[in-house]
Amino acid sequence: MSLLQVKNLVVEFPGRRGTLRALDDVSFDIAPGEILGVVGESGAGKSLTGASIIGLLEPPGRVANGEILLEGRRIDNLPHEQMRQVRGRQIGAIFQDPLTSLNPLYSIGRQLVETIMTHLPVSRAEARQRAIQLLKDTGIPAAEERIDHYPHQFSGGMRQRVVIALALAAEPKLIVADEPTTALDVSIQAQIITLLKTICKERGAAVMLITHDMGVIAETCDRVAVMYAGRVAEIGPVHEVINHPAHPYTRGLMSCIPDMDVERERLHQIDGAMPRLNAIPTGCAFNPRCAHALPRCTLDRPDLMPAGATQAACWLHEAGGGAVSSTAQPEAVA
Numbered sequence: 123m124s125l126l127q128v129k130n131l132v133v134e135f136p137g138r139r140g141t142l143r144a145l146d147d148v149s150f151d152i153a154p155g156e157i158l159g160v161v162g163e164s165g166a167g168k169s170l171t172g173a174s175i176i177g178l179l180e181p182p183g184r185v186a187n188g189e190i191l192l193e194g195r196r197i198d199n200l201p202h203e204q205m206r207q208v209r210g211r212q213i214g215a216i217f218q219d220p221l222t223s224l225n226p227l228y229s230i231g232r233q234l235v236e237t238i239m240t241h242l243p244v245s246r247a248e249a250r251q252r253a254i255q256l257l258k259d260t261g262i263p264a265a266e267e268r269i270d271h272y273p274h275q276f277s278g279g280m281r282q283r284v285v286i287a288l289a290l291a292a293e294p295k296l297i298v299a300d301e302p303t304t305a306l307d308v309s310i311q312a313q314i315i316t317l318l319k320t321i322c323k324e325r326g327a328a329v330m331l332i333t334h335d336m337g338v339i340a341e342t343c344d345r346v347a348v349m350y351a352g353r354v355a356e357i358g359p360v361h362e363v364i365n366h367p368a369h370p371y372t373r374g375l376m377s378c379i380p381d382m383d384v385e386r387e388r389l390h391q392i393d394g395a396m397p398r399l400n401a402i403p404t405g406c407a408f409n410p411r412c413a414h415a416l417p418r419c420t421l422d423r424p425d426l427m428p429a430g431a432t433q434a435a436c437w438l439h440e441a442g443g444g445a446v447s448s449t450a451q452p453e454a455v456a
């Protein structure tokens with residue numbers, strides 16, 4: 123059974139000039155222990171998807187339709203307090219800025235011990251031992267001493283290690299990590315991503331990893347969901363999506379994977395811009411930027427459909443349609 127199921131998720135923002143639909147029919151699942159990458163340009167809906175799962179969608183944003191299930195149980199409609207429990211115990215969260223997750227007034231030991239004791243049946247002494255072990259496991263040197271230090275006494279990279287320890291403290295089944303390294307020095311980003319991957323794999327925790335960086339996805343994830351304009355454009359095993367991208371948008375993103383020795387770049391290399399929420403084109407939202415658009419693409423919105431070893435929301439893959447050739451070489455997207 124899937125660990126997490128997101129079914130036909132719709133998120134809307136009511137406004138004076140009408141309702142803006144930021145997520146439109148988003149569906150995917152995550153298996154136990156799996157690392158799912160979520161990638162796409164700025165504004166694609168990655169963070170809103172993560173926020174919906176962890177129950178931290180900020181009003182007036184609201185889930186207007188769809189369901190989110192964790193181990194078969196709906197969590198999108200839970201009362202606030204129950205969702206807080208789920209968030210601490212079953213789902214851990216890691217954000218871009220470590221200081222979002224840490225209370226500057228408490229030592230990191232106090233924060234770890236309280237989280238452990240809130241969710242697991244252990245004594246304070248046991249919780250402290252667990253906290254020290256978690257800090258060691260996340261690569262904090264002299265953990266026995268540093269456990270009594272405050273967040274400001276750690277560097278950015280060390281703070282994000284503490285946040286990973288905190289997210290794992292209650293032994294959750296799922297970690298939602300939203301751009302966990304973007305705020306960090308480039309030289310330590312890879313270390314933190316590697317740590318996140320190894321520590322979650324060791325513990326069997328699944329991860330939803332939101333990032334702009336296709337390079338990170340390639341190195342870290344089992345599967346990847348590519349988002350565009352509030353929808354999933356393509357989803358599949360990471361090596362298939364990278365080597366045989368089925369959606370023209372994904373093919374454009376692939377050109378953003380830099381060479382090994384070139385510094386990583388963000389996904390801004392596809393000509394044109396993602397539409398604003400109040401101006402989403404009819405049909406496929408990508409059609410104005412797509413070199414392969416068919417007349418139908420401007421009229422009917424495609425849902426995900428089988429496309430080789432992945433699923434793509436693209437009419438080119440409809441049975442009988444002329445599928446875009448899948449090669450490892452990305453081609454320019456007009």
Ligand SMILES: Nc1ncnc2c1ncn2[C@@H]1O[C@H](COP(=O)(O)OP(=O)(O)OP(=O)(O)O)[C@@H](O)[C@H]1O
Nearest residue numbers: 135144162163164165166167168169170171183399
């Ligand atoms: N409070 C809000 N009110 C109105 N629109 C919003 C609000 N929050 C987000 N949006 C819109 O929802 C869309 C998706 O936003 P989201 O933050 O999920 O994108 P993203 O893919 O995570 O982008 P980024 O990579 O820049 O974080 C964007 O068009 C954004 O402008």
